[in-house]
Amino acid sequence: MGNLGFMTLMLAGVLAFYSIISSIAGGKFQSAALTRSATNASYITSLILSISTICLIYAFVTHDFSLSYVANNSSLSLDPKLTWVALYAGNAGSLLFLAWVFSVLSSIAIWKCPNLAKPGLPYTTATLMFILLFYIVVMSTMANPFEKLAITPADGRGMNPLLTHPGMFFHPPMLMTGLIGVGIPFSFAIGQLLSGEQGNEWLIAARYWGLIIWCILTIGLMLGSWWAYTILGWGGYWAWDPVENAGLLPWLPLTAFIHSIIVQQRRNMFKSWNIALIIFAWGFAMYGMFMNRGGPVPSVHSFGQSTMGWIFLIFLGFNLIVALTLFYNKHKKLKDASQIDSFLSREASFLVNNLLFLLIAFVTLWGVLYPLISDVFKGVVVTVGQPYYDTLTGPIFLSLVVLMGIGPLLPWKNLNNKIIMKRFIAPLIISIVTLIICIILEINNIAALISFSTCTFVLTGILREWATGTIVRSKRNNEIFPIAFIKLLLSNKPRYGGYIAHFGVVILAFSVTGSSFFSLQQDFSLSIGQQAKLGEYNIQYISNETITNSDSVETKAIIDLYKNGSFVSKLEPGYVFYPGFNMASARAGIISTPIEDFYLIASEFRDDQAMFRIHINPLVFWMWVSGPIFILGTVIALLPTKTKYSNDIDDQKKL
């Protein structure tokens, strides 16, 4: 199967190369046959790469240790369920996974390309296939997942133990799909620039793919936080790790993009800006790939043994130079049809939103790059840690939440401030009431007070929009409120899907505020039988246990947890040591409730003594609730809108 896998990889490379040449020629000479041939080549490329991927999965299932990748990332004792994780557990396999996912997404993007975007499709196809070809070339020359060993070992090395977590079934594939997927709206933008079209032809496809990729990236980032929270054993969910940041960086301009594209659709503005945003997003996504594959900063997320960062850096540079040159040459043709009339209008709020997202992106980028710059140019090793990011990005994120409340209440092209006053009164009153309640509840932290009252401001704004819309619909169509509400949501899916996603952001902000400003943490050294107290919780160290498995040694403490004197649960925090990897992975004991999480880590076991760290993290539960809300909002925003008028009588009535 290894030979077949490699040969299919080569065939996919040839087809991708043909597709590039044929689609450029098809676009240049306006040849429908050449363009169709290129399109067909791209479809068949995804089929061939699927076969290549199946070959690697088959090699894992049949324990074909003659393949170096299989021998290094699995073993006979590996749980068969983890075969899927093993596929992308190493550098070469993850590249194949990326290429396969990208080829499938590209085929769907080409197949479902809206008719309006078809003039630029040949160039879009060429760009997509160029990106794909890069990955195939890297695999076939530097990281071949089908490389054979001279001597076949009897057993494999096994999989990195940090990856044997349920979150790993989805977090890496989601994040990788999200990063590479940014290439799709980027390719539509390049297609638009190369085709010389000057309108909004690419917008439908770019919006659609922008939203899908944004949703995938969001899920990937949230699953990563959940994984970090449950397995890394430090009690937090976001560490501003350089590679973690590399996943966040493209998410920021992409979020800006899915907002500002609405302005282009609605008011025919921000044409150049939208293309610039998607170029930024793609640049950051490739920067993420570079960091992951042998970038200069070591991280828990990177493929430690990979030294191919430089090739990704060259690819990043090449893409940016070509895209920015094209943008510079063509942007003058992309003239906006209107301009911002008032700074209290919806389009102005979108612009500020975009600038804030970019500001966070550049602050984060600077935090990642500064230690490198300092090391190279000054010879001083500097660490940029959590305080830098929290201090600088915290207020900007809070400003974004405020803007998220204000923006939807502002009318388009607003020239009448009376409307604004009318819309702002209810949210303002409710947020002031929240502020007063928080003060009565003795919440003294200024940032938390601002955050909680801002969250209620946004929430009231969203509820007000829904209520007003429902009442208007109900009166107009004589519908009962629940029906009117559902029809309202379906009447403008992008808008109301967006409001649901905003609702998710409010919950996320609520959770981050609670866990950032009100968490407790304390270390205890306990002997068996001893107790420790933090807040309302008591723990008693009952015993410890060591279990020896074929590939690991698990040590855990047995703990009884009490809250206000009542027994809550038995916890078994500890760690698992993997001698084959010389690596330990923590197993935290977590009791999660909507109010707070009790989080217990055990370490340094010596006879009847052990060290314990207790975290009490308020409102973390809501962070995991916000994820499904984001997905729901995005799915609603993506639902197709059918407005079919099948006969001429209807048409004339409309006219």
Added chain:
Amino acid sequence: MEYLIISLLSALAFYIVIRPFTNSSEEETIKDLNKNLSNLRSSIYQEMELLRLDFELGLIEADQYELQIQQCRIQLASTLIAEKNT
């Protein structure tokens, strides 16, 4: 076996790639054009519906509403004429 599979896959790929050069595409081009116009018409109706809803919710002022609806009507008329001509 592996060589047989790769040969079959290569032949399939070759057939699919050269197929557009052997088929006449004129009929498909007209079909595409009609579909384009029909989609465009649908999107204009959709835009008009959204404008109406925004106007009723007070998100857009009366003069702007009239102006944008008028633009939609002009676009719609030209789309209908183009559709009739194809």
